[in-house]
Amino acid sequence: MKRQEHLTEVEEVAIRVRVERLKGGRYLGTSRDVPGLVAEGRSVAETVEIAQGLARKIVESCLEHGDALPRVFRNKHRPNREFRVPVSVT
Numbered sequence: 425m426k427r428q429e430h431l432t433e434v435e436e437v438a439i440r441v442r443v444e445r446l447k448g449g450r451y452l453g454t455s456r457d458v459p460g461l462v463a464e465g466r467s468v469a470e471t472v473e474i475a476q477g478l479a480r481k482i483v484e485s486c487l488e489h490g491d492a493l494p495r496v497f498r499n500k501h502r503p504n505r506e507f508r509v510p511v512s513v514t
Contacts, residue, residue: 437497441475443468457496458482 439457446452446464451471453463458479465471486493 439475439479439496441472443471455479458494 439455441453441455441461441463443451443453449466451465451468453461453465453471453475455461455475460482461475461478463471463474463478465474483493483497485491492498
């Protein structure tokens with residue numbers, strides 16, 4: 425069976441996430457770039473990872489419901505566009 429691969433354009437947007445330590449050793453992440461994003465984790469890395477996933481879900485929800493995207497995702501004239509493409513190394 426031949427394996428099919430589909431290449432798609434992926435645009436990444438860097439968002440700012442503010443992480444602060446809470447009492448009890450947990451961390452809270454919020455973002456002015458993505459209103460409504462609130463992530464809590466056991467470490468800074470986990471909090472940032474959760475924030476990334478939440479930002480993705482917020483964008484997907486906006487697209488699904490026809491709501492306006494947060495401003496950081498609407499700027500179509502960003503100079504830094506990235507594309508992810510598979511590279512085979514033998």
